[in-house]
Amino acid sequence: xxxIVDKTTTAPAPQPGYVPPTFGEGPxxxxxxxxVPYNAADYGPVTDFATDFDHADxxxxxxxxxxxxxxxxxxxxxAHSDRYGGMWIPITHDAVNEVAYDTENFTSRxxxxxxxxxGDLALPAPIGGAPPITSDPPFHNMARRLLLPAxxxxxxxxxxxxxxxxxxxxxxxxxxITPGETIIDAAVQYAQNIPVNVIGRMLGFxxxxxxxxxxxxxxxxxxxxxxxxxxxxxxDLGNYIMAQIQDHRDNPRDDLTSYLMNVEIEGFPVxxxxxxxxxxxxxxxGIDTTWSAIGSxxxxxxxxxxxxxxLLDDPEVMTFALEEFLRAYAPVTMARMVAKDVxxxxxxxxxxxxxxxxxxxxxxxxxxxxxxxxxxxxxxENRHAAFGLGIHRCLGSNLARLELKVAIEEFxxxxxxxxxxxxxxxxxxQIRGPRELPIRILEVAN
Amino acid sequence: MRVHLDSEKCQGHxxxxxxxxxxxxxxxxxxxxxxxxGDVPDELQAKARLAASNCPEYAIKITENG
Numbered sequence: 203x204x205x206i207v208d209k210t211t212t213a214p215a216p217q218p219g220y221v222p223p224t225f226g227e228g229p230x231x232x233x234x235x236x237x238v239p240y241n242a243a244d245y246g247p248v249t250d251f252a253t254d255f256d257h258a259d260x261x262x263x264x265x266x267x268x269x270x271x272x273x274x275x276x277x278x279x280x281a282h283s284d285r286y287g288g289m290w291i292p293i294t295h296d297a298v299n300e301v302a303y304d305t306e307n308f309t310s311r312x313x314x315x316x317x318x319x320x321g322d323l324a325l326p327a328p329i330g331g332a333p334p335i336t337s338d339p340p341f342h343n344m345a346r347r348l349l350l351p352a353x354x355x356x357x358x359x360x361x362x363x364x365x366x367x368x369x370x371x372x373x374x375x376x377x378x379i380t381p382g383e384t385i386i387d388a389a390v391q392y393a394q395n396i397p398v399n400v401i402g403r404m405l406g407f408x409x410x411x412x413x414x415x416x417x418x419x420x421x422x423x424x425x426x427x428x429x430x431x432x433x434x435x436x437x438d439l440g441n442y443i444m445a446q447i448q449d450h451r452d453n454p455r456d457d458l459t460s461y462l463m464n465v466e467i468e469g470f471p472v473x474x475x476x477x478x479x480x481x482x483x484x485x486x487x488g489i490d491t492t493w494s495a496i497g498s499x500x501x502x503x504x505x506x507x508x509x510x511x512x513l514l515d516d517p518e519v520m521t522f523a524l525e526e527f528l529r530a531y532a533p534v535t536m537a538r539m540v541a542k543d544v545x546x547x548x549x550x551x552x553x554x555x556x557x558x559x560x561x562x563x564x565x566x567x568x569x570x571x572x573x574x575x576x577x578x579x580x581x582x583e584n585r586h587a588a589f590g591l592g593i594h595r596c597l598g599s600n601l602a603r604l605e606l607k608v609a610i611e612e613f614x615x616x617x618x619x620x621x622x623x624x625x626x627x628x629x630x631x632q633i634r635g636p637r638e639l640p641i642r643i644l645e646v647a648n
Numbered sequence: 649m650r651v652h653l654d655s656e657k658c659q660g661h662x663x664x665x666x667x668x669x670x671x672x673x674x675x676x677x678x679x680x681x682x683x684x685x686g687d688v689p690d691e692l693q694a695k696a697r698l699a700a701s702n703c704p705e706y707a708i709k710i711t712e713n714g
Contacts, residue, residue, distance in 0.1 A: 347677060350660070350676075350677040350678055351676045351677060353678065354674060354675075354676055354677060354678040355662050355665060355666075355674050355678060356674070356676075521666070521667070525663075525702070582698065582701070583701040583702065584702055585701070585702060585703060585704045585706075586704065587704055589661060589704075591659070591704060591705065592705075593659065595659040595660060595661060599661065600662060600678070
């Protein structure tokens, strides 16, 4: 059998009372993180994405659709880079799909490409540090089934009125607006505040910690070229989650964190380490992803009044428009690590190489989508992969969809006309979306 | 027309449930459940095609009675 499957028999092996550190330094000569031989400063800006791909290049997220098109037109279905200790980037839908489905050759043990690979102290495959996103079969399914019911459509639908209230409160808080003059930051004043509030409430975390959650996301997702040990937020995140777990043990309540304190896997209570990892996943994965999707959608509408008008005149078209926003502006690129040396369509992939899975690039593959670079507000056939493909389909997709739909609907109702008012600042790394989005409000609804 | 759901391929994207709730339900884990057994009524055939053509995992197939 394969390495991956062999490890399932020995993991997890929690010793009673022993809680290894989630992040940071362990005993001497052991490491949560293994530094890869890569210094961003030695490389500089990317000049050729086919051979020197870097998703942390400051120009990548701004121009990503053009980068993918160039790679495809240049006959490069899989790009490569020596950065991060070695990284492969399939661009076509077929190649992305193939890697996503091949859990034997590609492990999910680490899903954020950075200068740190999981070290010998990190939870091994098939569990990983934030199950089930960092898990491989067969553990993956056990962990996933614990969380799936909380995010199934019928559990998420009742959140709609709450999200509507939240969006309207944020719009109210923008304050006095003079149409044609007032410029707001739709990312900072609106989009970034929506998912963080909802997931914080689902987990039962204090509302005043929202700013901290965004900092955790920034530390984990964007600071990928910095030494893991110097990213103080990584330790802070682990400590914060452990404190929340303790608080929920002392004061159980009706929320996801308390729920995870009382569940079992195969008849054994989940350890704090595994529950903490799941909470880290829920907290981190649901924030900048949806915030990015909301921001990108508003960025699009600010430049396409015809789509904006159509949504106002024909609200039913949102069923299709929502999926088209997700297709054209999919925020999430996932990652895998090569589990063992493998030849992938002529690419000599080595064990521990990174593989980026740019679902947003797959969504613009002309072999799968007609006019892939056109935004068609009522596109009827749309098998987009914004939420991934295969067993790791985004657990929170129903929540994300609902947040995105309500956030767009309430914004365009309040502001029937708006336009871009300056430079958009895009995120860095695997989650693509506007971090600053200046918009001039041209009309306010009565 | 008949509609077929391959539960092994379904990953719970829930697109079919959103587009054709008369034909598809979802269980507590978000996995699709087919509600019709046998022929799809005429008035639901367009929805069946829509659900099939929006499944990212190609888990839904349509066959025409011949």
